[in-house]
Amino acid sequence: MQEPTLLLLTALADAPRHGYALIQEVAAISDGRVKMRTGTLYGALDRLLQQGLIEVAAEEVVDGRARRTYALTAGGRAALAAEAGRLRAVASEAERRLSVVLSRVRGTFA
Amino acid sequence: MQEPTLLLLTALADAPRHGYALIQEVAAISDGRVKMRTGTLYGALDRLLQQGLIEVAAEEVVDGRARRTYALTAGGRAALAAEAGRLRAVASEAERRLSVVLSRVRGTFA
DNA sequence: ACCGCATATGTAGTTTGACGATATATGTAG
DNA sequence: CTACATATATCGTCAAACTACATATGCGGT
Numbered sequence: 695m696q697e698p699t700l701l702l703l704t705a706l707a708d709a710p711r712h713g714y715a716l717i718q719e720v721a722a723i724s725d726g727r728v729k730m731r732t733g734t735l736y737g738a739l740d741r742l743l744q745q746g747l748i749e750v751a752a753e754e755v756v757d758g759r760a761r762r763t764y765a766l767t768a769g770g771r772a773a774l775a776a777e778a779g780r781l782r783a784v785a786s787e788a789e790r791r792l793s794v795v796l797s798r799v800r801g802t803f804a
Numbered sequence: 805m806q807e808p809t810l811l812l813l814t815a816l817a818d819a820p821r822h823g824y825a826l827i828q829e830v831a832a833i834s835d836g837r838v839k840m841r842t843g844t845l846y847g848a849l850d851r852l853l854q855q856g857l858i859e860v861a862a863e864e865v866v867d868g869r870a871r872r873t874y875a876l877t878a879g880g881r882a883a884l885a886a887e888a889g890r891l892r893a894v895a896s897e898a899e900r901r902l903s904v905v906l907s908r909v910r911g912t913f914a
Numbered sequence: 915a916c917c918g919c920a921t922a923t924g925t926a927g928t929t930t931g932a933c934g935a936t937a938t939a940t941g942t943a944g
Numbered sequence: 945c946t947a948c949a950t951a952t953a954t955c956g957t958c959a960a961a962c963t964a965c966a967t968a969t970g971c972g973g974t
Contacts, residue, residue: 697805697894700894701894704894704897704898704901707898707904707905708902708904708905723894723897727890774898774902778894778895778898780837781892781895782891782892782896784807784811784814784834785889786888786892787814787833788810788814788887789885789892792817792881792885792888794817795818
């Protein structure tokens with residue numbers, strides 16, 4: 695799972711949202727770092743729908759435009775929780791290893 | 805940056821290592837979950853060399869076989885630290901959001 | 915009235931990166 | 945003498961993300 699996908703699932707974790715709102719939510723979560731294009735978004739949404747990680751929660755028509763609202767499925771919540779745990783573990787290990795080298799350089803043997 | 809790449813940089817974070825050793829180190833870090841094939845490994849190493857995140861620290865010949873030892877560059881250390889921090893932030897946010905929904909369902913308003 | 919921006923969804927083509935399969939070569943254990 | 949661990953490397957494929965483009969409405973400014 696890549697970062698854009700992870701951010702999408704995270705953006706859906708607390709509430710269902712529609713496509714355009716997801717782009718903004720992803721930007722907010724990543725502190726403006728990730729600006730998803732619609733191509734990435736809708737491709738990813740199609741994929742996640744197929745994988746059963748998200749589902750269409752509502753389909754309304756607002757101002758003559760269809761608005762589809764997506765939500766995490768139980769599987770999606772589980773997948774996100776697992777992925778978050780794994781990434782946290784790897785990130786911690788990376789930081790631990792980096793600090794090991796630093797203390798070795800400083801000669802502190804932490 | 806994808807997980808295999810992240811794991812590679814993590815595997816190099818505390819000490820320089822050669823290719824084959826990296827495959828095993830990555831497996832150890834990921835608790836046996838990620839078993840890198842050589843195709844993935846050497847492709848990734850080439851890419852990371854080109855990006856300047858790693859460098860060839862030593863080239864010896866052991867038993868008639870060349871053995872190339874790779875090490876993180878300063879840029880590689882910085883990139884890994886940044887990536888680890890980012891991922892930890894996203895992972896935390898994902899877990900926070902998931903727990904928000906859970907407490908809402910339970911009616912605890914945590 | 916018209917321009918541009920935010921809102922909103924979608925398709926097409928390209929590139930990137932990971933993956934599987936395969937190849938080569940030596941040392942060691944059974 | 946076979947099979948496995950060590951060790952490096954290439955090739956073809958596939959999945960996912962990215963860029964660019966296309967379409968459409970509402971609203972604020974000039």
